[in-house]
Amino acid sequence: MRRSRYLWLAAPLLLALLLLPASSVYYHSTAGEGCARCHEIRESFDLWRESTHRSVSCSQCHGDSLTTDAAFHLSNARRLVKHLRGDVPEQIRIKGLDMVRMLDRCKACHRQEFADWQAGPHSSAFSRIFLDQKQNHQRLLMDDCLRCHGSYYEGGIRQLVVPLDTRGPWRLIDTAWANAPVIPCFACHQVHRHGEPLAKPAHARPRPATGEEILRPSLALFDRRELEHVPALDLPLPAMQDGSRTVRMSPDPRQALCYQCHAPLATRQVGSGDDRTGTGVHEGISCLACHQKHMQTTRASCATCHPRLSNCGLDVEKMDTTFRSSTSEHNIHFVKCADCHTKGVPKRPERLHTD
Numbered sequence: 189m190r191r192s193r194y195l196w197l198a199a200p201l202l203l204a205l206l207l208l209p210a211s212s213v214y215y216h217s218t219a220g221e222g223c224a225r226c227h228e229i230r231e232s233f234d235l236w237r238e239s240t241h242r243s244v245s246c247s248q249c250h251g252d253s254l255t256t257d258a259a260f261h262l263s264n265a266r267r268l269v270k271h272l273r274g275d276v277p278e279q280i281r282i283k284g285l286d287m288v289r290m291l292d293r294c295k296a297c298h299r300q301e302f303a304d305w306q307a308g309p310h311s312s313a314f315s316r317i318f319l320d321q322k323q324n325h326q327r328l329l330m331d332d333c334l335r336c337h338g339s340y341y342e343g344g345i346r347q348l349v350v351p352l353d354t355r356g357p358w359r360l361i362d363t364a365w366a367n368a369p370v371i372p373c374f375a376c377h378q379v380h381r382h383g384e385p386l387a388k389p390a391h392a393r394p395r396p397a398t399g400e401e402i403l404r405p406s407l408a409l410f411d412r413r414e415l416e417h418v419p420a421l422d423l424p425l426p427a428m429q430d431g432s433r434t435v436r437m438s439p440d441p442r443q444a445l446c447y448q449c450h451a452p453l454a455t456r457q458v459g460s461g462d463d464r465t466g467t468g469v470h471e472g473i474s475c476l477a478c479h480q481k482h483m484q485t486t487r488a489s490c491a492t493c494h495p496r497l498s499n500c501g502l503d504v505e506k507m508d509t510t511f512r513s514s515t516s517e518h519n520i521h522f523v524k525c526a527d528c529h530t531k532g533v534p535k536r537p538e539r540l541h542t543d
Contacts, residue, residue: 229280235380240406243385249293257289281415284340288368302373304482310371314338317370318349319358328354336449337370339412376445378408378417403441409448420445428465430458435467440474442481450475459522468524486511500534 224233236242241249251260263286270276282290295302305311317337318329329352331345341348341362348362360366383405408417423444428435435458452463459465466473478489490511494504506512508528511520518527525533 228276232280232380235382238382239380240383240385240404241379244297248296249290249379260289279415284342285364285368287340287372287374290374291369291372294373298373301482304480305373308480308483308485310482310484311369312371313367314341314348314370315360315366318360321356321358324356324358325354328352329358334412338365339375339410340372341365341412375410376408377406378410378419379406381406381408381417381419407442407445409445423448426452426456428452428458428463429456430467435465436472437465438472438474438477440476443475446475459519464521467522468527470521470523 221233224230233246236246246252251257255261263283291302314337318324318333329345329349333345334341334348338348343362346352348360348365349358350361351358386404403420405419407420409420409423410417421441423441425437425441425444426447428437450462450464452458452465453460457463458467464475470478477492478486480486490504496503498504498507507518508516509518509520509523510516
């Protein structure tokens with residue numbers, strides 16, 4: 189009697205284990221169509237089939253029945269319970285922490301891009317940004333901080349950090365987000381976005397190449413209020429002002445994404461707010477002409493455009509600017525020739541003589 193009781197208790201678990209490989213076979217045999225048949229994700233599925241990632245299966249990014257991550261299956265079990273109760277959302281949205289877990293799957297294919305991003309400031313963790321003593325003493329934390337630093341966080345600033353004052357000490361309430369990146373891949377890239385997969389050119393091209401693609405279809409801003417990605421081409425470039433003068437802007441559409449966070453005040457004045465619009469000798473140059481797109485480093489960016497010696501006969505990387513030292517009074521974004529040549533800009537020499 190006791191043995192039969194144990195068999196009855198083990199039967200549901202055994203049945204569930206047998207269903208795991210069956211569901212996996214079903215998924216692969218339907219080329220992913222099985223996901224859309226069982227879940228309310230037809231819209232996302234159709235977008236994926238036309239996207240640059242259409243050769244990547246759903247399970248490679250979202251996991252499947254054979255995934256070894258226990259949290260993944262627990263999350264799916266919760267969704268199943270809600271589904272059976274009829275608690276089905278109007279639109280299926282990936283949860284914030286599920287998105288964080290997906291980053292390792294981005295890394296599997298985009299290794300160099302992931303390494304660059306991880307080495308740069310955009311990969312900073314929630315604990316580093318929201319528990320920054322100097323910043324929090326100067327400015328009061330608010331919900332708008334999450335617009336750039338935490339666009340995938342599902343709550344408000346009151347659910348994340350206490351206390352909300354400039355005295356501190358501060359701590360994270362939602363500790364599950366402590367090591368999560370504030371600007372993950374999906375903050376700037378829409379995976380389910382119409383476009384062609386990037387193909388390797390038949391013949392190697394010299395760099396820089398005039399035919400090289402600049403803007404990928406996936407480049408988009410995730411708006412945490414609308415829970416939607418806005419394509420970079422639909423984002424406006426601000427008409428910046430330097431006093432009463434209109435600043436000449438680069439036509440590079442990618443920098444419209446940069447301006448969503450590195451934005452000026454409502455006056456649109458250069459250098460206001462968190463703006464870095466180039467003026468002076470660098471007016472009209474795109475952000476990405478100097479900043480690497482994932483790492484944001486500017487090392488060796490001068491050498492891309494300048495020879496070793498400037499018109500003055502000096503090494504441009506050794507001039508008194510913030511490129512050489514962050515303590516310099518001459519910000520590299522706004523530096524003008526007259527900032528150093530206070531008595532007048534000398535004429536360009538006909539020939540530079542160097543030893």
